[in-house]
Amino acid sequence: MDMAGQDPEDFTARARIREAAMLHFGEHGFDRATVRGIAETAGVSSGLVRHHFGSKEALRDACDAHLVRALSRINDEVRTDAAPGGVNYVGVAGAVFGPYQRYLSRALVEGRATAVFDKLVELSAQWLAEVDRGRADPPEVSRQARAAVGAAMALSVGLLRDHVSRALGVDAFSPEGSDLLARALLDLYSHPYLSPEEAAALRARLPRVPGSPDQDEKDHDD
Amino acid sequence: MDMAGQDPEDFTARARIREAAMLHFGEHGFDRATVRGIAETAGVSSGLVRHHFGSKEALRDACDAHLVRALSRINDEVRTDAAPGGVNYVGVAGAVFGPYQRYLSRALVEGRATAVFDKLVELSAQWLAEVDRGRADPPEVSRQARAAVGAAMALSVGLLRDHVSRALGVDAFSPEGSDLLARALLDLYSHPYLSPEEAAALRARLPRVPGSPDQDEKDHDD
DNA sequence: TCAGATGCTACACGCGTGTGTAGTCACTCG
DNA sequence: CGAGTGACTACACACGCGTGTAGCATCTGA
Numbered sequence: 001m002d003m004a005g006q007d008p009e010d011f012t013a014r015a016r017i018r019e020a021a022m023l024h025f026g027e028h029g030f031d032r033a034t035v036r037g038i039a040e041t042a043g044v045s046s047g048l049v050r051h052h053f054g055s056k057e058a059l060r061d062a063c064d065a066h067l068v069r070a071l072s073r074i075n076d077e078v079r080t081d082a083a084p085g086g087v088n089y090v091g092v093a094g095a096v097f098g099p100y101q102r103y104l105s106r107a108l109v110e111g112r113a114t115a116v117f118d119k120l121v122e123l124s125a126q127w128l129a130e131v132d133r134g135r136a137d138p139p140e141v142s143r144q145a146r147a148a149v150g151a152a153m154a155l156s157v158g159l160l161r162d163h164v165s166r167a168l169g170v171d172a173f174s175p176e177g178s179d180l181l182a183r184a185l186l187d188l189y190s191h192p193y194l195s196p197e198e199a200a201a202l203r204a205r206l207p208r209v210p211g212s213p214d215q216d217e218k219d220h221d222d
Numbered sequence: 223m224d225m226a227g228q229d230p231e232d233f234t235a236r237a238r239i240r241e242a243a244m245l246h247f248g249e250h251g252f253d254r255a256t257v258r259g260i261a262e263t264a265g266v267s268s269g270l271v272r273h274h275f276g277s278k279e280a281l282r283d284a285c286d287a288h289l290v291r292a293l294s295r296i297n298d299e300v301r302t303d304a305a306p307g308g309v310n311y312v313g314v315a316g317a318v319f320g321p322y323q324r325y326l327s328r329a330l331v332e333g334r335a336t337a338v339f340d341k342l343v344e345l346s347a348q349w350l351a352e353v354d355r356g357r358a359d360p361p362e363v364s365r366q367a368r369a370a371v372g373a374a375m376a377l378s379v380g381l382l383r384d385h386v387s388r389a390l391g392v393d394a395f396s397p398e399g400s401d402l403l404a405r406a407l408l409d410l411y412s413h414p415y416l417s418p419e420e421a422a423a424l425r426a427r428l429p430r431v432p433g434s435p436d437q438d439e440k441d442h443d444d
Numbered sequence: 445t446c447a448g449a450t451g452c453t454a455c456a457c458g459c460g461t462g463t464g465t466a467g468t469c470a471c472t473c474g
Numbered sequence: 475c476g477a478g479t480g481a482c483t484a485c486a487c488a489c490g491c492g493t494g495t496a497g498c499a500t501c502t503g504a
Contacts, residue, residue, distance in 0.1 A: 156378030
Protein backbone atom coordinates (compact mmCIF):
# COMPACT_ATOMS: atom_id res chain seq x y z
CA MET A 1 0.00 0.00 0.00
CA ASP A 2 1.79 3.04 1.32
CA MET A 3 5.25 1.73 0.52
CA ALA A 4 5.75 5.16 -0.97
CA GLY A 5 8.59 7.26 0.32
CA GLN A 6 9.71 8.16 3.79
CA ASP A 7 8.72 11.79 4.00
CA PRO A 8 5.19 11.94 2.62
CA GLU A 9 3.77 9.65 5.25
CA ASP A 10 5.27 11.40 8.19
CA PHE A 11 2.17 13.21 9.18
CA THR A 12 -0.07 10.21 8.98
CA ALA A 13 -1.36 8.66 12.15
CA ARG A 14 0.57 5.53 11.31
CA ALA A 15 3.85 7.44 11.37
CA ARG A 16 2.89 9.26 14.53
CA ILE A 17 2.17 5.95 16.21
CA ARG A 18 5.52 4.53 15.11
CA GLU A 19 7.28 7.60 16.38
CA ALA A 20 5.49 7.48 19.69
CA ALA A 21 6.28 3.78 19.97
CA MET A 22 10.00 4.34 19.51
CA LEU A 23 9.81 7.01 22.15
CA HIS A 24 7.98 4.81 24.64
CA PHE A 25 9.96 1.65 23.87
CA GLY A 26 13.17 3.60 24.25
CA GLU A 27 12.15 5.34 27.41
CA HIS A 28 10.41 2.54 29.29
CA GLY A 29 11.43 -0.61 27.44
CA PHE A 30 9.23 -2.84 25.35
CA ASP A 31 7.49 -4.65 28.19
CA ARG A 32 6.84 -1.65 30.35
CA ALA A 33 5.59 0.43 27.46
CA THR A 34 1.85 0.12 26.92
CA VAL A 35 -0.15 0.27 23.75
CA ARG A 36 -2.51 2.69 25.44
CA GLY A 37 0.33 4.99 26.40
CA ILE A 38 1.72 4.96 22.90
CA ALA A 39 -1.70 5.67 21.49
CA GLU A 40 -2.16 8.57 23.85
CA THR A 41 1.18 10.10 22.88
CA ALA A 42 0.29 9.67 19.23
CA GLY A 43 -3.08 11.23 19.88
CA VAL A 44 -5.08 8.25 18.71
CA SER A 45 -7.06 5.44 20.21
CA SER A 46 -5.42 2.23 21.29
CA GLY A 47 -7.52 0.35 18.81
CA LEU A 48 -5.96 2.22 15.93
CA VAL A 49 -2.55 0.97 16.94
CA ARG A 50 -3.79 -2.53 16.53
CA HIS A 51 -5.57 -1.62 13.33
CA HIS A 52 -2.35 -0.39 11.73
CA PHE A 53 0.21 -2.77 13.15
CA GLY A 54 -1.72 -5.83 14.22
CA SER A 55 0.07 -6.46 17.47
CA LYS A 56 2.52 -4.92 19.88
CA GLU A 57 5.37 -7.07 18.62
CA ALA A 58 4.58 -6.24 15.03
CA LEU A 59 4.72 -2.59 16.02
CA ARG A 60 8.20 -3.11 17.38
CA ASP A 61 9.20 -4.86 14.17
CA ALA A 62 7.98 -1.86 12.24
CA CYS A 63 10.09 0.35 14.50
CA ASP A 64 13.14 -1.79 13.86
CA ALA A 65 12.55 -1.63 10.12
CA HIS A 66 12.22 2.12 10.30
CA LEU A 67 15.46 2.28 12.23
CA VAL A 68 17.27 0.40 9.49
CA ARG A 69 15.88 2.75 6.87
CA ALA A 70 16.99 5.72 8.95
CA LEU A 71 20.44 4.23 9.35
CA SER A 72 21.01 3.60 5.68
CA ARG A 73 20.02 7.18 4.98
CA ILE A 74 22.39 8.45 7.65
CA ASN A 75 25.04 6.08 6.40
CA ASP A 76 24.94 7.66 2.96
CA GLU A 77 25.19 11.14 4.41
CA VAL A 78 28.13 10.20 6.59
CA ARG A 79 29.92 8.49 3.74
CA THR A 80 29.94 11.63 1.68
CA ASP A 81 30.83 13.79 4.64
CA ALA A 82 33.56 11.52 6.01
CA ALA A 83 37.02 12.79 6.63
CA PRO A 84 39.40 11.70 3.88
CA GLY A 85 41.79 9.98 6.25
CA GLY A 86 39.24 7.89 8.06
CA VAL A 87 35.68 7.89 9.21
CA ASN A 88 34.84 10.32 11.92
CA TYR A 89 33.65 7.89 14.51
CA VAL A 90 32.39 10.50 16.82
CA GLY A 91 30.15 11.79 14.13
CA VAL A 92 29.01 8.32 13.29
CA ALA A 93 28.10 7.51 16.83
CA GLY A 94 26.29 10.79 17.23
CA ALA A 95 24.47 10.25 13.97
CA VAL A 96 23.57 6.62 14.43
CA PHE A 97 22.04 7.42 17.70
CA GLY A 98 19.98 10.26 16.49
CA PRO A 99 16.60 10.94 17.87
CA TYR A 100 16.37 7.24 18.59
CA GLN A 101 19.27 6.83 20.99
CA ARG A 102 17.46 5.02 23.73
CA TYR A 103 15.47 2.86 21.39
CA LEU A 104 18.58 1.78 19.53
CA SER A 105 20.42 1.05 22.75
CA ARG A 106 17.74 -1.25 24.01
CA ALA A 107 17.32 -2.92 20.65
CA LEU A 108 21.03 -3.61 20.39
CA VAL A 109 21.40 -4.97 23.88
CA GLU A 110 18.39 -7.18 23.38
CA GLY A 111 20.10 -8.65 20.36
CA ARG A 112 17.94 -6.96 17.77
CA ALA A 113 18.92 -4.33 15.22
CA THR A 114 21.49 -6.69 13.77
CA ALA A 115 21.55 -4.72 10.54
CA VAL A 116 22.69 -1.65 12.43
CA PHE A 117 25.54 -3.43 14.11
CA ASP A 118 26.61 -5.26 10.99
CA LYS A 119 26.64 -2.06 9.01
CA LEU A 120 28.83 -0.53 11.66
CA VAL A 121 31.19 -3.48 11.50
CA GLU A 122 31.38 -2.95 7.79
CA LEU A 123 32.25 0.70 8.25
CA SER A 124 34.78 -0.20 10.89
CA ALA A 125 36.39 -2.74 8.59
CA GLN A 126 36.72 -0.16 5.86
CA TRP A 127 38.42 2.15 8.27
CA LEU A 128 40.75 -0.57 9.45
CA ALA A 129 41.63 -1.38 5.86
CA GLU A 130 43.02 2.10 5.47
CA VAL A 131 44.82 1.98 8.78
CA ASP A 132 46.34 -1.41 8.06
CA ARG A 133 47.83 -0.12 4.83
CA GLY A 134 50.19 2.18 6.65
CA ARG A 135 51.21 -0.33 9.25
CA ALA A 136 54.53 -2.04 9.74
CA ASP A 137 53.69 -5.15 11.74
CA PRO A 138 50.90 -7.32 10.41
CA PRO A 139 47.87 -7.57 12.65
CA GLU A 140 47.64 -10.85 14.49
CA VAL A 141 43.89 -11.20 14.22
CA SER A 142 41.53 -10.88 11.31
CA ARG A 143 40.23 -7.52 10.29
CA GLN A 144 36.69 -8.75 10.79
CA ALA A 145 37.37 -9.54 14.43
CA ARG A 146 38.97 -6.18 15.08
CA ALA A 147 36.13 -4.47 13.24
CA ALA A 148 33.60 -6.22 15.46
CA VAL A 149 35.34 -4.97 18.55
CA GLY A 150 35.70 -1.54 17.04
CA ALA A 151 32.01 -1.38 16.25
CA ALA A 152 31.11 -2.43 19.76
CA MET A 153 33.40 0.23 21.18
CA ALA A 154 31.94 2.89 18.94
CA LEU A 155 28.54 2.11 20.40
CA SER A 156 29.64 1.77 24.01
CA VAL A 157 29.35 5.40 24.97
CA GLY A 158 25.85 5.57 23.59
CA LEU A 159 24.82 2.38 25.34
CA LEU A 160 26.16 3.57 28.66
CA ARG A 161 25.11 7.13 28.11
CA ASP A 162 23.85 7.69 31.65
CA HIS A 163 26.93 6.25 33.31
CA VAL A 164 29.35 8.06 31.03
CA SER A 165 27.46 11.28 31.54
CA ARG A 166 27.67 10.84 35.28
CA ALA A 167 31.41 10.24 35.14
CA LEU A 168 31.85 13.18 32.80
CA GLY A 169 29.75 15.54 34.81
CA VAL A 170 27.77 16.60 31.77
CA ASP A 171 25.29 14.86 29.52
CA ALA A 172 27.25 12.93 26.93
CA PHE A 173 24.94 14.09 24.17
CA SER A 174 24.95 17.74 25.08
CA PRO A 175 27.22 20.02 23.04
CA GLU A 176 29.74 20.20 25.87
CA GLY A 177 29.61 16.48 26.47
CA SER A 178 29.97 15.43 22.87
CA ASP A 179 32.88 17.80 22.44
CA LEU A 180 34.58 16.36 25.49
CA LEU A 181 33.84 12.87 24.27
CA ALA A 182 35.14 13.55 20.81
CA ARG A 183 38.43 14.81 22.17
CA ALA A 184 38.73 11.90 24.56
CA LEU A 185 38.07 9.47 21.73
CA LEU A 186 40.58 11.19 19.49
CA ASP A 187 43.13 10.88 22.24
CA LEU A 188 42.34 7.23 22.72
CA TYR A 189 42.43 6.41 19.03
CA SER A 190 45.63 8.31 18.37
CA HIS A 191 47.69 6.94 21.25
CA PRO A 192 48.67 3.37 21.97
CA TYR A 193 47.78 2.49 25.50
CA LEU A 194 50.10 -0.43 25.58
CA SER A 195 53.69 -0.49 24.41
CA PRO A 196 54.66 -3.30 22.04
CA GLU A 197 56.57 -4.93 24.88
CA GLU A 198 53.64 -4.75 27.26
CA ALA A 199 51.34 -6.09 24.59
CA ALA A 200 53.69 -8.97 23.95
CA ALA A 201 53.93 -9.68 27.64
CA LEU A 202 50.17 -9.70 28.03
CA ARG A 203 49.79 -11.82 24.95
CA ALA A 204 52.13 -14.33 26.50
CA ARG A 205 49.95 -14.44 29.59
CA LEU A 206 46.86 -15.30 27.61
CA PRO A 207 45.05 -18.51 28.41
CA ARG A 208 46.97 -21.34 26.80
CA VAL A 209 45.66 -21.91 23.31
CA PRO A 210 42.25 -21.68 21.73
CA GLY A 211 40.18 -24.66 22.66
CA SER A 212 41.44 -25.04 26.19
CA PRO A 213 38.70 -25.59 28.75
CA ASP A 214 37.71 -22.93 31.25
CA GLN A 215 40.82 -22.39 33.29
CA ASP A 216 39.98 -19.22 35.03
CA GLU A 217 36.65 -20.19 36.41
CA LYS A 218 37.81 -21.78 39.63
CA ASP A 219 34.54 -21.04 41.42
CA HIS A 220 31.78 -18.55 41.47
CA ASP A 221 30.80 -19.83 44.91
CA ASP A 222 27.64 -18.07 45.90
CA MET B 223 19.13 -10.46 60.76
CA ASP B 224 21.20 -12.74 58.64
CA MET B 225 23.74 -10.10 57.76
CA ALA B 226 26.24 -12.86 58.41
CA GLY B 227 28.78 -13.68 55.75
CA GLN B 228 28.51 -14.42 52.09
CA ASP B 229 29.43 -18.07 51.95
CA PRO B 230 27.47 -19.67 54.79
CA GLU B 231 24.14 -18.59 53.46
CA ASP B 232 24.64 -19.88 49.98
CA PHE B 233 22.60 -22.98 50.40
CA THR B 234 19.70 -21.22 52.00
CA ALA B 235 16.51 -20.75 50.07
CA ARG B 236 17.08 -17.04 50.21
CA ALA B 237 20.33 -17.36 48.29
CA ARG B 238 18.81 -19.78 45.83
CA ILE B 239 16.02 -17.31 45.15
CA ARG B 240 18.50 -14.51 44.60
CA GLU B 241 20.49 -16.66 42.25
CA ALA B 242 17.42 -17.71 40.31
CA ALA B 243 16.32 -14.09 40.14
CA MET B 244 19.60 -12.96 38.59
CA LEU B 245 19.25 -15.74 36.09
CA HIS B 246 15.70 -14.82 35.15
CA PHE B 247 16.24 -11.06 35.21
CA GLY B 248 19.29 -11.52 33.01
CA GLU B 249 17.66 -13.88 30.60
CA HIS B 250 14.23 -12.31 30.23
CA GLY B 251 14.60 -8.85 31.68
CA PHE B 252 13.06 -7.53 34.85
CA ASP B 253 9.56 -6.98 33.53
CA ARG B 254 9.26 -10.20 31.61
CA ALA B 255 10.64 -12.26 34.47
CA THR B 256 7.95 -13.49 36.85
CA VAL B 257 8.11 -14.10 40.55
CA ARG B 258 6.48 -17.44 39.98
CA GLY B 259 9.10 -18.47 37.45
CA ILE B 260 11.92 -17.40 39.75
CA ALA B 261 10.34 -19.35 42.60
CA GLU B 262 10.04 -22.44 40.45
CA THR B 263 13.69 -22.26 39.42
CA ALA B 264 14.67 -21.83 43.05
CA GLY B 265 12.47 -24.74 44.01
CA VAL B 266 10.28 -22.77 46.38
CA SER B 267 6.84 -21.27 46.43
CA SER B 268 6.20 -17.82 45.07
CA GLY B 269 5.06 -16.73 48.49
CA LEU B 270 8.48 -17.37 49.92
CA VAL B 271 10.02 -14.94 47.49
CA ARG B 272 7.80 -12.25 48.88
CA HIS B 273 8.44 -13.44 52.42
CA HIS B 274 12.19 -13.00 52.03
CA PHE B 275 12.42 -9.95 49.82
CA GLY B 276 9.14 -8.16 50.27
CA SER B 277 8.58 -7.23 46.65
CA LYS B 278 9.87 -7.85 43.18
CA GLU B 279 11.72 -4.57 43.09
CA ALA B 280 13.30 -5.21 46.44
CA LEU B 281 14.44 -8.53 45.07
CA ARG B 282 16.16 -6.74 42.24
CA ASP B 283 17.78 -4.37 44.70
CA ALA B 284 19.11 -7.36 46.57
CA CYS B 285 20.50 -8.72 43.33
CA ASP B 286 22.20 -5.42 42.61
CA ALA B 287 23.70 -5.36 46.07
CA HIS B 288 24.95 -8.87 45.64
CA LEU B 289 26.49 -7.88 42.34
CA VAL B 290 28.43 -5.09 44.00
CA ARG B 291 29.72 -7.48 46.65
CA ALA B 292 30.77 -9.92 43.96
CA LEU B 293 32.53 -7.18 42.08
CA SER B 294 34.52 -5.90 45.01
CA ARG B 295 35.65 -9.45 45.68
CA ILE B 296 36.65 -9.91 42.04
CA ASN B 297 38.26 -6.51 42.10
CA ASP B 298 40.56 -7.57 44.91
CA GLU B 299 41.48 -10.75 43.12
CA VAL B 300 42.25 -8.91 39.91
CA ARG B 301 44.28 -6.28 41.67
CA THR B 302 46.66 -8.85 43.07
CA ASP B 303 46.75 -10.79 39.83
CA ALA B 304 47.14 -7.77 37.55
CA ALA B 305 50.08 -7.49 35.22
CA PRO B 306 52.69 -5.09 36.55
CA GLY B 307 52.63 -2.88 33.49
CA GLY B 308 48.91 -2.33 33.41
CA VAL B 309 45.63 -3.93 34.20
CA ASN B 310 44.68 -6.83 32.01
CA TYR B 311 41.47 -5.45 30.67
CA VAL B 312 40.48 -8.61 29.00
CA GLY B 313 40.66 -10.40 32.27
CA VAL B 314 38.75 -7.67 33.98
CA ALA B 315 35.94 -7.76 31.47
CA GLY B 316 35.77 -11.50 31.66
CA ALA B 317 35.78 -11.41 35.42
CA VAL B 318 33.33 -8.58 35.90
CA PHE B 319 30.88 -10.33 33.73
CA GLY B 320 31.14 -13.62 35.48
CA PRO B 321 28.19 -15.85 35.88
CA TYR B 322 26.08 -12.69 35.84
CA GLN B 323 26.90 -11.39 32.38
CA ARG B 324 23.38 -10.88 31.13
CA TYR B 325 22.15 -9.51 34.41
CA LEU B 326 24.95 -6.99 34.58
CA SER B 327 24.43 -5.95 30.99
CA ARG B 328 20.79 -5.20 31.54
CA ALA B 329 21.45 -3.45 34.81
CA LEU B 330 24.08 -1.22 33.27
CA VAL B 331 22.04 -0.27 30.25
CA GLU B 332 19.08 0.50 32.45
CA GLY B 333 21.27 2.92 34.36
CA ARG B 334 21.62 0.80 37.46
CA ALA B 335 24.77 -0.85 38.85
CA THR B 336 26.41 2.54 39.10
CA ALA B 337 28.90 1.18 41.60
CA VAL B 338 30.15 -1.32 39.05
CA PHE B 339 30.70 1.29 36.39
CA ASP B 340 32.28 3.76 38.77
CA LYS B 341 34.65 1.13 40.05
CA LEU B 342 35.64 0.37 36.50
CA VAL B 343 36.26 4.04 35.84
CA GLU B 344 38.47 4.10 38.88
CA LEU B 345 40.46 1.14 37.62
CA SER B 346 40.67 2.68 34.21
CA ALA B 347 41.95 5.93 35.68
CA GLN B 348 44.65 4.07 37.57
CA TRP B 349 45.73 2.42 34.39
CA LEU B 350 45.76 5.72 32.52
CA ALA B 351 47.86 7.26 35.26
CA GLU B 352 50.57 4.77 34.51
CA VAL B 353 50.25 5.22 30.77
CA ASP B 354 50.33 9.00 31.05
CA ARG B 355 53.61 8.84 32.94
CA GLY B 356 55.47 7.56 29.92
CA ARG B 357 53.88 9.91 27.48
CA ALA B 358 55.45 12.79 25.59
CA ASP B 359 52.50 14.99 24.67
CA PRO B 360 50.14 15.92 27.48
CA PRO B 361 46.60 14.60 27.08
CA GLU B 362 44.16 17.24 26.00
CA VAL B 363 41.27 16.01 28.12
CA SER B 364 41.06 15.08 31.77
CA ARG B 365 42.01 11.63 32.89
CA GLN B 366 38.55 11.17 34.34
CA ALA B 367 36.93 11.74 30.98
CA ARG B 368 39.24 9.32 29.24
CA ALA B 369 38.71 6.81 32.00
CA ALA B 370 34.96 7.05 31.57
CA VAL B 371 35.26 6.29 27.90
CA GLY B 372 37.73 3.53 28.59
CA ALA B 373 35.41 1.92 31.10
CA ALA B 374 32.53 2.06 28.65
CA MET B 375 34.69 0.48 25.99
CA ALA B 376 35.83 -2.26 28.32
CA LEU B 377 32.19 -3.16 28.83
CA SER B 378 31.10 -2.83 25.23
CA VAL B 379 31.94 -6.33 24.11
CA GLY B 380 30.04 -7.79 27.03
CA LEU B 381 27.04 -5.59 26.41
CA LEU B 382 26.91 -6.48 22.74
CA ARG B 383 27.89 -10.05 23.31
CA ASP B 384 25.43 -11.50 20.82
CA HIS B 385 26.32 -9.11 18.05
CA VAL B 386 30.05 -9.43 18.57
CA SER B 387 29.73 -13.18 18.68
CA ARG B 388 27.84 -13.15 15.43
CA ALA B 389 30.50 -11.02 13.76
CA LEU B 390 33.24 -13.19 15.21
CA GLY B 391 31.65 -16.46 14.24
CA VAL B 392 32.12 -17.86 17.72
CA ASP B 393 30.60 -17.07 21.09
CA ALA B 394 32.55 -14.19 22.57
CA PHE B 395 32.65 -15.89 25.95
CA SER B 396 33.76 -19.27 24.74
CA PRO B 397 37.44 -20.11 25.11
CA GLU B 398 38.05 -19.55 21.40
CA GLY B 399 36.06 -16.34 21.37
CA SER B 400 37.68 -14.82 24.42
CA ASP B 401 41.11 -15.65 23.08
CA LEU B 402 40.29 -14.02 19.78
CA LEU B 403 38.84 -11.03 21.61
CA ALA B 404 41.85 -10.69 23.86
CA ARG B 405 44.21 -10.60 20.91
CA ALA B 406 42.01 -8.15 19.05
CA LEU B 407 41.90 -5.91 22.10
CA LEU B 408 45.62 -6.13 22.58
CA ASP B 409 46.07 -5.09 18.98
CA LEU B 410 43.67 -2.21 19.41
CA TYR B 411 45.25 -0.99 22.62
CA SER B 412 48.80 -1.29 21.37
CA HIS B 413 48.34 0.49 18.04
CA PRO B 414 47.20 4.02 17.36
CA TYR B 415 44.41 4.00 14.86
CA LEU B 416 44.88 7.59 14.00
CA SER B 417 48.17 9.30 13.24
CA PRO B 418 48.89 12.49 15.14
CA GLU B 419 48.25 14.43 11.94
CA GLU B 420 44.92 12.76 11.33
CA ALA B 421 43.95 13.31 14.92
CA ALA B 422 44.84 16.96 14.66
CA ALA B 423 42.88 17.27 11.46
CA LEU B 424 39.83 15.67 12.98
CA ARG B 425 40.19 17.78 16.09
CA ALA B 426 40.16 20.83 13.89
CA ARG B 427 36.90 19.67 12.33
CA LEU B 428 35.20 19.40 15.71
CA PRO B 429 32.13 21.52 16.35
CA ARG B 430 33.29 25.00 17.18
CA VAL B 431 33.84 25.32 20.88
CA PRO B 432 32.20 23.87 23.98
CA GLY B 433 28.97 25.65 24.62
CA SER B 434 28.03 26.25 21.03
CA PRO B 435 24.43 25.39 20.22
CA ASP B 436 23.52 22.33 18.22
CA GLN B 437 25.05 22.89 14.85
CA ASP B 438 24.91 19.42 13.48
CA GLU B 439 21.28 18.77 14.15
CA LYS B 440 19.90 20.34 11.00
CA ASP B 441 16.86 18.09 11.00
CA HIS B 442 15.74 14.70 11.95
CA ASP B 443 12.83 15.15 9.60
CA ASP B 444 10.39 12.36 10.23
C1' DT C 445 5.07 -27.74 78.10
C1' DC C 446 3.77 -23.92 75.81
C1' DA C 447 4.18 -19.39 73.61
C1' DG C 448 6.54 -17.25 69.85
C1' DA C 449 9.36 -16.76 66.07
C1' DT C 450 10.68 -18.44 61.59
C1' DG C 451 10.63 -20.80 57.10
C1' DC C 452 7.45 -22.00 54.00
C1' DT C 453 3.01 -23.14 51.31
C1' DA C 454 -1.67 -22.71 49.23
C1' DC C 455 -5.01 -19.82 47.60
C1' DA C 456 -7.59 -15.81 46.38
C1' DC C 457 -7.93 -10.79 45.02
C1' DG C 458 -7.51 -6.80 42.08
C1' DC C 459 -5.48 -4.60 38.49
C1' DG C 460 -3.41 -3.61 34.14
C1' DT C 461 -2.57 -5.53 30.07
C1' DG C 462 -2.90 -7.12 25.02
C1' DT C 463 -6.34 -8.36 22.34
C1' DG C 464 -10.99 -9.04 20.22
C1' DT C 465 -15.51 -7.10 18.43
C1' DA C 466 -18.82 -4.03 16.87
C1' DG C 467 -19.79 0.16 15.18
C1' DT C 468 -19.22 5.15 13.29
C1' DC C 469 -17.49 8.46 10.08
C1' DA C 470 -15.52 9.92 5.69
C1' DC C 471 -14.26 9.29 1.28
C1' DT C 472 -14.26 6.93 -3.30
C1' DC C 473 -15.85 4.92 -7.35
C1' DG C 474 -19.30 2.98 -10.55
C1' DC D 475 -27.14 7.63 -5.10
C1' DG D 476 -25.33 3.49 -2.90
C1' DA D 477 -22.24 -0.07 -1.92
C1' DG D 478 -17.65 -0.64 -0.47
C1' DT D 479 -13.41 0.33 1.83
C1' DG D 480 -10.27 2.10 5.11
C1' DA D 481 -9.37 5.14 9.17
C1' DC D 482 -10.73 5.34 13.62
C1' DT D 483 -13.24 4.78 18.23
C1' DA D 484 -15.56 2.71 22.30
C1' DC D 485 -16.03 -1.11 24.99
C1' DA D 486 -15.61 -5.65 26.84
C1' DC D 487 -13.04 -9.99 27.62
C1' DA D 488 -9.63 -13.14 29.39
C1' DC D 489 -5.40 -13.74 31.25
C1' DG D 490 -1.16 -13.26 33.88
C1' DC D 491 0.77 -10.74 37.12
C1' DG D 492 2.30 -8.82 41.85
C1' DT D 493 0.49 -8.85 46.00
C1' DG D 494 -2.18 -10.03 50.24
C1' DT D 495 -3.87 -13.42 53.81
C1' DA D 496 -4.33 -17.49 56.32
C1' DG D 497 -2.39 -21.44 57.81
C1' DC D 498 1.02 -25.31 58.74
C1' DA D 499 5.07 -27.33 60.23
C1' DT D 500 9.63 -26.88 62.92
C1' DC D 501 12.58 -25.13 66.23
C1' DT D 502 13.85 -22.43 70.52
C1' DG D 503 13.94 -20.96 75.13
C1' DA D 504 11.85 -19.96 79.63
